[in-house]
Amino acid sequence: MEAKFIKELANLLGPEHVTEDPAVRRQAAVGGDYLPDVVVYPADGEEVARVVRLANEEGVAVIPWGAGLHARRGLLPYKGGIALRLTRLQKILEFDRDNQTAWVETGRSLSSLNEVFRTGRLFLPPDPLEGGDCTLGGCIAANAAGPRKLGYGTTKDYLLGLEIVSPTGEIVRTGGKTVKNVQDYDNTRFLAGSWGSLGVVTKAMVKLKPLPEKEVPLCLGFPRLEEACEAAFNMRQELGPVALELMDAVLMEALQESGHPLPVRGEACLLAAFAGFTEAVDWQVDQVRAKYGQAAEVVEAGEDEAATLWEARRQAWRAMGGEEGAILGSASLPFTATGKFVQEARSLFLSGQQKAALAAHFGNGHVHVFLKHPPSHYEAVGEVLGRLQDLAAGAGGLFLVENINDLAMVRRWVEGRGPALIPLLRRIKEALDPRRVLTPNSKVLAYVLDAAGATETAG
Numbered sequence: 128m129e130a131k132f133i134k135e136l137a138n139l140l141g142p143e144h145v146t147e148d149p150a151v152r153r154q155a156a157v158g159g160d161y162l163p164d165v166v167v168y169p170a171d172g173e174e175v176a177r178v179v180r181l182a183n184e185e186g187v188a189v190i191p192w193g194a195g196l197h198a199r200r201g202l203l204p205y206k207g208g209i210a211l212r213l214t215r216l217q218k219i220l221e222f223d224r225d226n227q228t229a230w231v232e233t234g235r236s237l238s239s240l241n242e243v244f245r246t247g248r249l250f251l252p253p254d255p256l257e258g259g260d261c262t263l264g265g266c267i268a269a270n271a272a273g274p275r276k277l278g279y280g281t282t283k284d285y286l287l288g289l290e291i292v293s294p295t296g297e298i299v300r301t302g303g304k305t306v307k308n309v310q311d312y313d314n315t316r317f318l319a320g321s322w323g324s325l326g327v328v329t330k331a332m333v334k335l336k337p338l339p340e341k342e343v344p345l346c347l348g349f350p351r352l353e354e355a356c357e358a359a360f361n362m363r364q365e366l367g368p369v370a371l372e373l374m375d376a377v378l379m380e381a382l383q384e385s386g387h388p389l390p391v392r393g394e395a396c397l398l399a400a401f402a403g404f405t406e407a408v409d410w411q412v413d414q415v416r417a418k419y420g421q422a423a424e425v426v427e428a429g430e431d432e433a434a435t436l437w438e439a440r441r442q443a444w445r446a447m448g449g450e451e452g453a454i455l456g457s458a459s460l461p462f463t464a465t466g467k468f469v470q471e472a473r474s475l476f477l478s479g480q481q482k483a484a485l486a487a488h489f490g491n492g493h494v495h496v497f498l499k500h501p502p503s504h505y506e507a508v509g510e511v512l513g514r515l516q517d518l519a520a521g522a523g524g525l526f527l528v529e530n531i532n533d534l535a536m537v538r539r540w541v542e543g544r545g546p547a548l549i550p551l552l553r554r555i556k557e558a559l560d561p562r563r564v565l566t567p568n569s570k571v572l573a574y575v576l577d578a579a580g581a582t583e584t585a586g
């Protein structure tokens with residue numbers, strides 16, 4: 128990158144908000160030695176627009192970053208370009224308690240937003256597994272959600288409008304403060320979940336929920352996996368939990384070893400949460416005890432224990448080896464097929480002596496498989512992964528590996544939607560971003576554009 132260009136960035140943002148320091152650039156690198164050329168810290172949407180406009184004129188790549196907690200999951204390694212750190216976008220421009228909405232900048236973390244919303248007895252429900260440090264912008268880009276997705280939905284369900292900087296540097300507003308606010312295309316929903324490849328989200332009008340009067344998490348330990356699956360199926364149908372997670376014995380043991388023990392024993396445990404009015408929650412908890420108290424060990428968590436339980440769930444992948452030590456597979460299934468998939472996957476691992484653990488957002492039919500092999504051993508476990516793909520496909524679902532850059536696997540899935548889809552996606556990207564400057568290393572685009580371009584410096 129030319130010194131003249133970096134000087135122009137410094138003129139736009141102030142020299143203290145533009146850095147070529149290798150240590151800072153390394154923090155914004157997706158993989159290995161592939162560093163961005165420069166890291167910039169704009170103050171607001173206007174400054175983001177100026178940076179993107181300049182980059183577009185020069186054909187330089189721009190890659191948005193929130194907290195950076197999970198950027199690797201959506202990005203391929205990339206050398207060069209601008210890392211656009213959005214963490215100075217912190218303002219709450221309006222908090223309207225009566226309309227239960229807020230107009231906020233997107234560089235702020237979920238937990239710090241919720242600290243403010245709680246003063247009005249409101250909250251923003253998405254609870255990504257990476258925790259409350261995730262920025263709102265990162266969650267919008269990934270449409271993130273965690274265990275409470277069962278009761279509350281995903282980030283998109285809380286968006287009424289957005290301010291976006293387009294890949295060519297224009298500021299665009301979508302939606303508004305009212306629930307019915309679309310007269311053209313539903314641009315808010317179209318741009319949210321586009322993984323930073325169609326626009327930089329700089330502000331959001333979010334819809335808030337009243338804090339529930341009471342929330343009770345329960346942990347249930349079952350002697351057999353089959354019983355846990357059956358109980359989870361019935362609990363969702365009959366008792367309406369807001370979260371319903373399953374973890375198998377291998378994971379429970381790994382959590383114990385890594386200092387996050389669960390309070391129950393068995394072949395599997397369920398972590399269920401009930402939230403709402405006190406009388407309703409008390410009734411739900413009584414029902415769980417009456418139905419499963421004999422078969423399972425049931426532990427009701429108080430406020431402090433609840434935090435520990437959710438933290439254990441968040442630590443699942445790390446306990447199994449994390450990004451460098453485990454292969455992370457993800458199955459999306461019809462709810463009715465979830466129990467069968469979990470049990471068949473477990474048998475598959477047992478018969479093959481495969482060290483692997485399972486954790487499921489059971490209520491949503493989403494199962495994480497943690498294979499205890501470094502991602503570099505991907506080829507060696509090809510057969511197991513193939514079997515898991517077959518199991519998921521046979522149940523009408525999908526199995527993908529998340530921390531391996533196997534673009535062919537993703538491409539096959541997209542192609543399965545018919546031959547017209549990839550050309551259509553390509554036309555959308557090219558119409559909005561003709562010079563392909565915005566997040567050219569997005570995994571979602573790598574198979575739409577040419578994957579080879581993803582690791583080269585643009586401009």
Ligand SMILES: Cc1cc2nc3c(=O)[nH]c(=O)nc-3n(C[C@H](O)[C@H](O)[C@H](O)COP(=O)(O)OP(=O)(O)OC[C@H]3O[C@@H](n4cnc5c(N)ncnc54)[C@H](O)[C@@H]3O)c2cc1C
Nearest residue numbers: 193194195196197198201255256262264265266268323328
């Ligand atoms: C495709 C994908 C799906 C995910 N789904 C889930 C999920 O369902 N549940 C869950 O718990 N976690 C999920 N995650 C992981 C993680 O919880 C989320 O990415 C979380 O939002 C990270 O927040 P962050 O601030 O650290 O974002 P980062 O890690 O900094 O960025 C994440 C992605 O969003 C882009 N981005 C960040 N901010 C903006 C912005 N303001 N405008 C445009 N693009 C931006 C980045 O370029 C990057 O591609 C997902 C991650 C990805 C990439």
